[in-house]
Amino acid sequence: MSTVTSLTLHPGLEELKGIAEVAIRLDEVTKRFDGTDSDAVSALSLEIPRGSIVTLIGPSGCGKTTTLRMINRLIEPTSGRVEINGLDAIDQPVTALRRSIGYVIQQVGLFPHRTVSQNIATVPRTLGWDKQRTAGRVAELAELVGLEPSMLDRFPDELSGGQQQRVGVARALAADPPVLLMDEPFGAVDPIVRTRLQDELLALQEQVDKTIVFVTHDIDEALKLADRIALLNVGGILEQYSTPDDLLRAPANEFVEQFIGEDRGMKRLTLKTVADLPFEQGPVVDIGASPIEAVAVADAEGGDWVGLVREGSFAGWARSEDLRQGAAVADVPRSQPAAQVTPESTLRTAMELIMTSHTSVAVIDDGGRFGGVVTLDTIRASLVAEVDR
Secondary structure (H helix, E strand, C coil), X not given: CCCCCCCCCCCCHHHHCCCCCEEXXXXXXXXXXXXXXXXXXXXXXXXXXXXXXXXXXXXXXXXXXXXXXXXXXXXXXXXXXXXXXXXXXXXXXXXXXXXXXXXEECCCXXXXXXXXXXXXXXXXXXXXXXXHHHHHHHHHHHHHHCCCHHHHHCCHHHCCHHHHHXXXXXXXXXXXXXXXXXXXCCCCCCHHHHHHHHHHHHHHHHXXXXXXXXXXXXXXXXXXXXXXXXXXXXXXXXXXXEXXXXXXXXXXXXXXXXXXXXXXXXXXXXXXXXXXXXXXXXXXXXXXXXXXXXXXXXXXXXXXXXXXXXXXXXXXEEEHHHHCCCCCHHHCCCECCCCEECCXXXXXXXXXXXXXXXXXEEEECCCXXXXXXXXXXXXXXXXXXXXXX
């Protein structure tokens, strides 16, 4: 197992010191193509922890794809060192290296004259696997990426764009490589399918735990998928390497600020969930409380409604005006909250509900249990506290 050596640290890279398991290390990697007078990638140092998703993003000409291709030696660096699992890539037979690294591209690159099954089996067949082992692996991967068994005998042109991308991912995973390189794999599909594929990739990563280097030009995609983001400038210059939240919370410089946009505060809301908040109990009483107790809670909160819970489960909202009539709390008319979220809901979803409903939102889990309420002040205080830390 390799350990992190002392490198010239770029903004945000300091937090990675001390991580023992580095799957990919780029040490002062430079690429200058013949006939050019400037670097496509300039002295890039980057350490990618094992089992993480790292996105490479930046403007056109920043060397994202060039960097990706240098990792599996589709392009050889002009200088510098690329290590895969502690071994210098240049010392490894190129064919063996590439077989140990899955590769997925935007246009998929499926063989049109081969069936889906045959495409997925490309690397196992090259490695000399027997038919039974290969067929078992194909079936396993088809299930893993959500391909129906009936699709295995089809040809690529009989599939939708999203289905073709699933085949591409399955093919890349066929020999169970520890590293997966993805070059804008979802760029050619429509936004709805793209969102679905992003969600499926995250779910897949929970199962396969690969080291994934993902090139994208879409900042929202990078923020959604990445454990860490490497933001490159023209010439492959690393401007910041950090978690998505730190990128938005503390941009390293003006270039980073301009690239991620003025709405970075709103983008941060998509990264955090309601469960991250210390949300309040709010104006809530047990359904067995007396009308006087319920009215007192409503008055203390300064609202017209009281939430009722029964054995921890939310039983609806009651109007304080009805409670003042003296009827038992359990007998007053109740309504279910129009504005409610789950602990897994993003803060952006919660904020949008608060803005449209003009009230706080109830936090209710999938089992119907009440957790508290979220207000704009709660969300604002959470974000401000992190900015000040």
